[in-house]
Amino acid sequence: MQAVIKADKLSKHFGHFTAVNEISFEVAPGEIFGFLGANGAGKTTAMRMLCGLSIPTSGTATVAGFDVYKQTEEIKKNIGYMSQKFSLYEDLTVLENIRFYGGIYGLSDRDLQQKSETLITRLNLQNEAKKLVGSLPLGWKQKLSFSVAVLHEPKIVFLDEPTGGVDPVTRRQFWDLIYEVADRGITVFVTTHYMDEAEYCNRVSIMVDGSIEALDTPPKLKQQFSANSMDEVFYELARGAKRSE
Numbered sequence: 001m002q003a004v005i006k007a008d009k010l011s012k013h014f015g016h017f018t019a020v021n022e023i024s025f026e027v028a029p030g031e032i033f034g035f036l037g038a039n040g041a042g043k044t045t046a047m048r049m050l051c052g053l054s055i056p057t058s059g060t061a062t063v064a065g066f067d068v069y070k071q072t073e074e075i076k077k078n079i080g081y082m083s084q085k086f087s088l089y090e091d092l093t094v095l096e097n098i099r100f101y102g103g104i105y106g107l108s109d110r111d112l113q114q115k116s117e118t119l120i121t122r123l124n125l126q127n128e129a130k131k132l133v134g135s136l137p138l139g140w141k142q143k144l145s146f147s148v149a150v151l152h153e154p155k156i157v158f159l160d161e162p163t164g165g166v167d168p169v170t171r172r173q174f175w176d177l178i179y180e181v182a183d184r185g186i187t188v189f190v191t192t193h194y195m196d197e198a199e200y201c202n203r204v205s206i207m208v209d210g211s212i213e214a215l216d217t218p219p220k221l222k223q224q225f226s227a228n229s230m231d232e233v234f235y236e237l238a239r240g241a242k243r244s245e
């Protein structure tokens with residue numbers, strides 16, 4: 001099957017500093033691809049290049065078939081992106097945020113009406129629909145932010161540490177949403193610091209100081225590193241990192 005993300009020796013330099021160093025990988029349609037690395041490993045920088053938000057220094061990459069140098073507008077139309085800083089408007093209500101983003105994505109009024117209802121029911125936000133997003137707990141904001149990022153049924157959704165700062169139950173609920181969109185054929189590219197979440201991914205890559213040091217399914221990685229858990233695999237690789245504090 002044709003890969004939806006292809007990167008070949010993709011690099012990003014900031015002055016003399018190499019934030020991302022010749023990373024190469026492919027992601028298949030519908031795959032949940034975990035992108036791991038310690039703080040400062042280069043995950044966000046790599047993700048921003050793949051989302052068409054930052055031009056690479058060298059190497060090649062295509063996302064949904066579009067070139068990350070020349071076709072950034074097409075890439076943006078075909079992906080969803082949930083950044084560490086939410087893109088939701090805190091001073092708009094839940095419903096207003098959904099309508100606002102649906103409008104940006106060019107959904108018809110009918111489509112938007114139907115999608116807003118489905119989404120609010122799915123997230124159990126019936127009583128919060130008319131409340132300001134700023135008043136919601138973090139876990140709900142995360143789920144809403146994710147749901148909004150896939151409102152236009154993109155080919156790929158990029159999630160940058162989507163579950164930071166919430167409890168394990170809330171994170172598990174978030175992952176139920178991830179599985180639902182993956183079942184619809186949307187490819188999920190997700191960074192996380194939580195190793196239980198790494199176990200939920202189909203494949204996982206681990207970045208150390210700008211380079212991808214391992215990439216495989218969680219069972220195969222555990223086998224490769226003679227480890228009992230992804231925690232151990234990660235520790236084995238990341239303990240040598242110079243950048244993480």
Ligand SMILES: Nc1ncnc2c1ncn2[C@@H]1O[C@H](COP(=O)(O)OP(=O)(O)OP(=O)(O)O)[C@@H](O)[C@H]1O
Pocket residue numbers: 014017019037038039040041042043044045046243
């Ligand atoms: N615009 C920039 N100018 C200079 N250095 C940068 C810039 N953006 C990122 N860096 C550096 O590149 C390295 C990789 O940063 P990046 O944010 O991609 O890491 P990360 O793996 O996403 O980390 P975190 O988990 O903390 O978000 C860091 O050392 C960071 O300081």
